[in-house]
Amino acid sequence: MPHIPVLMNAVCARAQFHAENPVVVDATLGGAGHAAALVERMPPGGVFIGIDRDPEALIRGRERLAGARCAVYLHHGEFSELPEVLDRRGVSEIDFLLADLGVSSFQLDEADRGFSFSADGPLDMRMNPEAGETLLEKLSSIEYADLASILRRFGEEPAAGPIARSILRALEQDQLHTTADLAAAVTRVVPSFTRNLHPATKTFQALRIWVNGELEEVEALLAAVPELLTPGGRMLVISFHSLEDRLAKQAFAKLCHPERDIPSWVPLTRDQMPKSRFWTEGPIGPDADELEANPRSRSAKLRVLWTLEDAT
Ligand SMILES: C[S@@+](CC[C@H](N)C(=O)[O-])C[C@H]1O[C@@H](n2cnc3c(N)ncnc32)[C@H](O)[C@@H]1O
Known part of the structure; x- marks a missing residue:
């Protein structure tokens, strides 16, 4: 069964790039469905970086993104390596990052990969x-x-x-x-x-x-990306279970509500309130049409971290 990308409309609605040469990262390339939609929206001067730890995803990505107008770099490895991947490309900031967590349908469907109890395979489960x-x-x-x-x-x-x-x-x-x-x-x-x-x-x-050390990977990504986002930049995280969703929710909430360094019982003036350069949206789930077309989307939740345009 082909992998149907989830929450495509919600992702595309947040993929408006104002920078002349935006840097866009898909940290979980998979079947490159989201990636193809992102690349289509990018100008020729843009840079697209796709990451996946599964070599098969890179093969699919290379095929699917072959006609892209912008520069496309694909990296085989973990998304926790993002800072080094960017360094190697001479990139210091990113405008958009998508992490669509979990496994792809092609991984689940191949019995040899050992992910599924509905198709008998070896006890492997490595992405x-x-x-x-x-x-x-x-x-x-x-x-x-x-x-x-x-x-x-x-x-x-x-x-x-x-x-x-x-x-x-x-x-x-x-x-x-x-x-x-x-x-x-x-x-x-x-x-x-x-x-x-x-x-x-x-x-x-x-x-x-x-x-696959999945939660450690997500924690590393959530810790690294916010500092790398340009003003107006955004990080989108799609999760399929509460453990991942909780990590994104808590990390984003902490960034949007920085801790005060004055004791909590002291009333603060407006100027003393800790300020954040971030705001967050979500959780956003599938609508009725998507649920009907792709039942696998039922547990998908999107959370978005935005940086303010004029944050200085
Ligand atoms: C749900 S799929 C992504 C599907 C993709 N958005 C699409 O449109 O086809 C998740 C992908 O992320 C990859 N992945 C999961 N954890 C990863 C990690 N820590 N580093 C790199 N890739 C990872 C998996 O191998 C899988 O291909």
Whole structure:
């Protein structure tokens, strides 16, 4: 199934570039659907930088952006490397950055990548198959308490303890080789669906986040980008679960409401109020038409961080 980019209208509405030579970053190139729409809106003097840790996304991106009028640079690696990527290009500021977090449909649909319980595949789950340990390698050296804590923290899984025990038992008994084996280890202890959700959904989410260090990556991006934005610049983050959305929400709120250095019980005059060069929008979700056309968009939430045009 082709990857249908989510919240396309909301993203495009915020992709008006006033700078003569805007620098636009897509930190999660994927199938390059958003990237193609962004590049179309850029003048010939603009610079587009696309990043993805999955080499397949770079192949798709290169094909899809071949006719671009502006300069296009694609980088294979993590978006936490953004400051170094910009340095290498001699870029010090950016006008627009999009991070559409999570996995692409092409990653989920390829059984070999090991992301999905609906298509049986190896226990891999790496977004970059050229680096790091596979899920099976990581599970082989983990203790019960750590695995239970990963399922609880990254999957918000209420049955984290019994599931962790069942996974480790399957591993010990040499019955854990594929994503179907992993799903079976979960359904042995949590057999029934909740609100139409397969019992292994939260476990798969948690393990994917762990294998790819996803939350650390998002934290690094949220820490680096605001300082790099030009006046009027913006950072758009699309997330698909509450853990990522919370990170963006809290980071943006902190930037928009800087802490006062005067004790909270002292009333402040207008001039003493801490000022911010940022404002934020969101969460923005899909409308009824998008929900109907692309049910996968139902949990998508967009948050936007803007810098003021005249911030000095
Ligand atoms: C939801 S998809 C993006 C889809 C894209 N917006 C489109 O229109 O097709 C997310 C992509 O981000 C990539 N990705 C996730 N985390 C990343 C990270 N930390 N660094 C670089 N790429 C990442 C994944 O490999 C995946 O291809």
